[in-house]
Amino acid sequence: MSQLPFPVAEDPGPETLEAGRILFAGETEFVKGVVAMSGLPEPDRMEVCFAGRSNVGKSSLINALTGRKGLARASNTPGRTQEINFFTAGDTHYLVDLPGYGYANAPVPVVEKWQKLLKQYLSGRQTLRRAFVLIDARHGVKKVDEEILSLLDSAAVTFQAVLTKADKVKEKERGKVLDQVRGALSKHPAAFPEILVTSSEKGWGIPTLRALIATLE
Numbered sequence: 001m002s003q004l005p006f007p008v009a010e011d012p013g014p015e016t017l018e019a020g021r022i023l024f025a026g027e028t029e030f031v032k033g034v035v036a037m038s039g040l041p042e043p044d045r046m047e048v049c050f051a052g053r054s055n056v057g058k059s060s061l062i063n064a065l066t067g068r069k070g071l072a073r074a075s076n077t078p079g080r081t082q083e084i085n086f087f088t089a090g091d092t093h094y095l096v097d098l099p100g101y102g103y104a105n106a107p108v109p110v111v112e113k114w115q116k117l118l119k120q121y122l123s124g125r126q127t128l129r130r131a132f133v134l135i136d137a138r139h140g141v142k143k144v145d146e147e148i149l150s151l152l153d154s155a156a157v158t159f160q161a162v163l164t165k166a167d168k169v170k171e172k173e174r175g176k177v178l179d180q181v182r183g184a185l186s187k188h189p190a191a192f193p194e195i196l197v198t199s200s201e202k203g204w205g206i207p208t209l210r211a212l213i214a215t216l217e
Contacts, residue, residue, distance in 0.1 A: 006161070006182040009194040012211040020210030026090035028066040033083035037120050041086055043127040047094035048213055051148050052134030053102035057164040060200040061134065062087070062097060065210060072097055082114060084121060093213065096128075102144035118148075122155035129216045130192070131159040132209075137166040137197070140177045141184035153190045160192040161185055162209070167199035 012020075034040055052058040059072040071087060085097040098121075099114045122128070131152055135141055141149075141161075152159045161181055166174060178195065185191040196212075198205035 006185050006191070006193055006195050008178070009196050009205075009208055009212070011208060012215075016211040016215055017207055019214040020207060020212070023090050023093065023214040024066055024210050027088065028068060028071060028090075028095075029088050030071065031086040031088060031094070033085045034117075035083050036117065037124070040084075040121070040125070041094070043125065045092055045094055045127065046129050046216065047086075047096050047125070047127050048129055048216065049096035049098050049121075049131050050134060051098045051131055051159075052100060052164075053136075053142065053144050054100050056100075056134045056136050057200055058097065058100065058134055061162070061164060061198065062095060064198075064200040064203065064206050065095070065213075082110065084117065089213070094127075095213075101148060102142075119151060119155070122151060122157050128157060131157050132162045132196075133159050134162050134164050135181055137163040137169045137174060137177055140180040146184070149184075149188045149191070153188050155190075157190060158192050159188075159190055160194065160196060160212075162196045162198055162205075164198055164200065166197045166204055167202045 031041055032039065050058055050062060062072040063069050066089070072085070082099055084099065087095040087097070089095050098118060101114070133145065133148060135145065149159070163181070169177065181195060196205050196209055198209065
């Protein structure tokens, strides 16, 4: 058993995997895009949210989780997604796609509006059980990620790091990136002590993430 801090999450057992399969085999639909707290849907089900910088593969991951290629639309223009997007997962969960961050070209007022909405959502949403912060396996945690990690700390929202695009990195290099990510996470009290390693293209880690979401309490 590895004694490393922030180990890679192990594969769940058959029953847990089946719970994840069943949850995401149900209907998954886009509910609405929200630009103000007043527009949030009723907090009548558990929700998890996904955060990540530009081009980290957030839309691809949500599409892979749900098995629907066009559910979350990826944009070629950084900063295009300026809403909090809500999707259903079965009858029990919301999947919440947060606005991307780290766009050098976005106007300052737009960035400030995103940040304010993000802070309000993270601090005030009682049904939010976990945030998944996506980290590109080719680059590790960047300075721009630190702001969202600190925001999650201050909002007391447990977050879990999800490495994306792991298939784009050789195993030896992946180990170096994991060590860098572990070092960054160790500074954040809200970090959940396991890392998920995924590839939306290859399907790596997708059943594990489904199972985790399905069994959160």
